[in-house]
Amino acid sequence: MPYTFQVGSTRCHILTDGQHPADGGGFFGVVPRLLWQRVIKPNADNLIPSDTRSLLIESDAGLILVDTGNGDKLSVKERQRLHFTGRTDRLVGELRKLGYAPTDIDIVVLTHLHGDHVGGATRWATPDHTPGPLIATFPKARYLCQRLDLAEASFPNERTAATFHAHNWEPLLANGQLQVVDGPQRIAKNVRTEIAPGHTAALQMVWVEDGEENLLFLGDACNWAVQMNRLAWVPAFDIFPLTSIETKRRIRQEALERNTLLVFQHDAQVVTGRLVEGERGPQVQPEIVE
Numbered sequence: 001m002p003y004t005f006q007v008g009s010t011r012c013h014i015l016t017d018g019q020h021p022a023d024g025g026g027f028f029g030v031v032p033r034l035l036w037q038r039v040i041k042p043n044a045d046n047l048i049p050s051d052t053r054s055l056l057i058e059s060d061a062g063l064i065l066v067d068t069g070n071g072d073k074l075s076v077k078e079r080q081r082l083h084f085t086g087r088t089d090r091l092v093g094e095l096r097k098l099g100y101a102p103t104d105i106d107i108v109v110l111t112h113l114h115g116d117h118v119g120g121a122t123r124w125a126t127p128d129h130t131p132g133p134l135i136a137t138f139p140k141a142r143y144l145c146q147r148l149d150l151a152e153a154s155f156p157n158e159r160t161a162a163t164f165h166a167h168n169w170e171p172l173l174a175n176g177q178l179q180v181v182d183g184p185q186r187i188a189k190n191v192r193t194e195i196a197p198g199h200t201a202a203l204q205m206v207w208v209e210d211g212e213e214n215l216l217f218l219g220d221a222c223n224w225a226v227q228m229n230r231l232a233w234v235p236a237f238d239i240f241p242l243t244s245i246e247t248k249r250r251i252r253q254e255a256l257e258r259n260t261l262l263v264f265q266h267d268a269q270v271v272t273g274r275l276v277e278g279e280r281g282p283q284v285q286p287e288i289v290e
């Protein structure tokens, strides 16, 4: 079930496209398993659960959806690997629980173009999700992505290619639904993006700020809550690991000073939390946990 709460007078919902097993080493990079397994215990294959959350914001500019999960264009083999067998329309199903249809979404912010964030941006036009013509999952929405990230995704190298699939965004470029932007954007009166380089060149996070209250949807700027405390625990996925440490240091300082509600996209345990001073520096005090 989605989590619904207010940020000032702005209603927000956290949805999920589902949890799936992922390699623990991917999330914790060169950190020895002996250390990170105290936070999350891997199975015999070294897999840990990973969530794929999205944020839905009821803004004055309309309904804003941040990220779209893995979607339903995965091959049978990929679906089995992610344990999505038989489960389709996961994110769309979460929207329906809130009384919304895909046609209700006005703006889709893509934090970056990795498959687990933009897979659900387009879908096969067939009702049973078998390959065919591609269409936008959210037909009336304007989609936003960063120019540098689109460049990186369009011309990947051997290291970055595996997670970039052009069919997730090309149909949107072709029909004019994808707005390619440069740098931070004001999306609505209370919603803006901020660039957080490290995981990718121009990952965009999303702020909701209303009166004294504020929320930060981190995207992959910080995968697991513990990584706000342990800055050196950089995921193997980050293409600029040292930049990602400095980005996190900056975010952490601001979030601590502003008592920001942080939303974690992949952490299978901590959905939201706020920073408090701890023995080893700022650490996340969880609010919503699973």
Ligand SMILES: [Zn+2]
Residues within 6 Å of the ligand: 114, 116, 117, 220, 266
């Ligand atoms: Zn991700």
